[in-house]
Amino acid sequence: SAVISQKPSRDICQRGTSLTIQCQVDSQVTMMFWYRQQPGQSLTLIATANQGSEATYESGFVIDKFPISRPNLTFSTLTVSNMSPEDSSIYLCSVTGGESYEQYFGPGTRLTVT
């Protein structure tokens, strides 16, 4: 499986500000995904990020709030914009490559909005 890193690992931010989370993979991967895990909940997909095209967002998530970049096959960023306390969550990126159905996750970014 790929080795995935995320930065920052955690942050405490004030409401109204924005935070950009980076996801770096040690190999080229076709598809990257961004998930959110709110306290006490399971994971929910935010969007799918493919290199060279616009990200595809799930219902309830919009590009203005969660802009995503995917400049190459090993890197992606997720920005949480105009944050509110409800955005306090763990944000995780995951990858799958080729024909694989399995996904592997980065260590997550723990965000607290005050």
Place this chain on the structure above:
Amino acid sequence: RKEVEQDPGPFNVPEGATVAFNCTYSNSASQSFFWYRQDCRKEPKLLMSVYSSGNEDGRFTAQLNRASQYISLLIRDSKLSDSATYLCVVTLGAGTALIFGKGTTLSVSS
């Protein structure tokens, strides 16, 4: 109806016990099935894929019943290190999103 439903838990068992987790999924078009393990404050990690013929990995056995849209995970001879949340996961195909159940928490005590 939730897409993936799991036993609510928590399961509290002694070391050496056998424990079984159940999961149902609502979308009959689901193609792949997994069990992930998530330790406290960590990312989910793939435990095993689940196949229609059933599959075993050491103390862990997973089964899939497509007709009933039912998935199970059996853990034999539980260890303290098995304590975690177990997530039932389905996907509609390669490169599509994983759909997670809410997870079942297992606590193994000595």
